[in-house]
């Protein structure tokens with residue numbers, strides 16, 4: 177699609193999981209890893225105060241050809257084949273005059289944003305050669321990093337000027353650890369749920385598993401006002417108790433992670449599955465009399481010709497109650513939102529590209545029996 181006709185911004189985000197070690201016991205304690213959640217500023221023009229994964233809008237600097245000499249070759253499995261991909265990765269970008277493929281640039285974007293927003297640097301030594309994708313990644317040893325004050329100064333420079341991230345990598349003789357990020361999903365903000373100024377985002381979600389304890393993070397006191405490392409079921413509990421608000425895409429992805437108590441299993445699944453392909457999802461809103469639903473591809477009510485630009489019919493409506501709409505449907509793939517923190521995913525369709533369905537964790541009190 178012509179970028180001038182595309183009424184959304186292109187962004188990348190990373191589901192960063194850290195831990196491993198596989199100490200298993202019953203219940204939530206069986207999770208041996210935590211994921212990084214950031215609280216957006218209450219002043220954000222889009223999803224204020226929401227808890228999200230680190231990420232943000234791609235910058236022309238993420239597509240700079242100057243990255244090329246620094247980056248490792250993709251692992252063979254990544255290079256081979258052409259699985260189905262969302263348009264985000266496939267789009268040609270003659271306006272940037274860049275030979276950098278989207279699949280590389282959006283990874284750089286996610287890694288840069290993770291540094292800007294959380295101070296976590298997902299880098300690898302530039303001379304490391306090909307990565308070993310079968311294993312969870314590791315961060316640079318502390319000895320390869322500049323002192324904290326200097327790194328803080330770099331962080332502020334990158335926030336002001338994303339091109340400074342390339343300079344930082346050159347300075348450290350490191351490269352963004354792009355092949356530690358595995359394509360996981362792609363969410364397009366529903367037409368009709370745009371933020372202030374019509375903000376919508378086509379966001380590439382990557383999974384990155386670190387085989388080490390969660391590294392120290394820090395918020396930037398601007399765009400991000402708090403951070404926490406949390407086990408996926410704990411994040412759902414915090415949402416349920418209204419301590420935090422998690423937007424639907426991130427909620428959906430956390431419920432998917434709840435299938436994997438062990439980091440190694442999550443990493444293996446994410447790395448192998450990514451080779452199968454990925455599909456862009458734009459939820460379509462169905463407003464009922466007592467709440468609403470976000471219909472997802474595969475659901476029997478999902479429109480054949482969804483209105484991506486929101487010019488025709490961005491929302492569907494019904495006079496019925498949610499309960500009655502649900503009873504009438506056989507093929508379900510939808511997020512049901514009864515109020516802000518009462519959210520349930522109803523899905524009985526086979527996920528595409530060997531993906532996994534979320535665990536059915538209704539956030540109503542008393543329903544999380546599978547945690």
Ligand SMILES: CC(C)(COP(=O)(O)O)[C@@H](O)C(=O)NCCC(=O)NCCSC(=O)CCC(=O)O
Pocket residue numbers: 187188189222223228229230231232233363364365366369376377379423424425
């Ligand atoms: C794209 C972002 C990383 C934010 O970018 P920023 O430059 O502001 O840091 C972030 O928005 C993100 O992770 N987006 C992912 C998907 C998305 O856009 N979700 C929005 C869903 S909004 C929604 O569903 C409204 C909920 C409702 O009431 O229905």
Ligand SMILES: Nc1ncnc2c1ncn2[C@@H]1O[C@H](COP(=O)(O)O)[C@@H](OP(=O)(O)O)[C@H]1O
Pocket residue numbers: 217219220221222231232233289375397398399
């Ligand atoms: N102090 C602050 N409070 C709230 N939002 C801030 C902020 N400083 C920067 N931002 C916003 O954070 C966004 C940049 O995010 P990212 O770098 O993750 O893409 C910008 O939003 P907009 O692009 O919507 O204007 C910017 O306005």
Ligand SMILES: [Mg+2]
Pocket residue numbers: 230231232233289293399
């Ligand atoms: Mg951001």
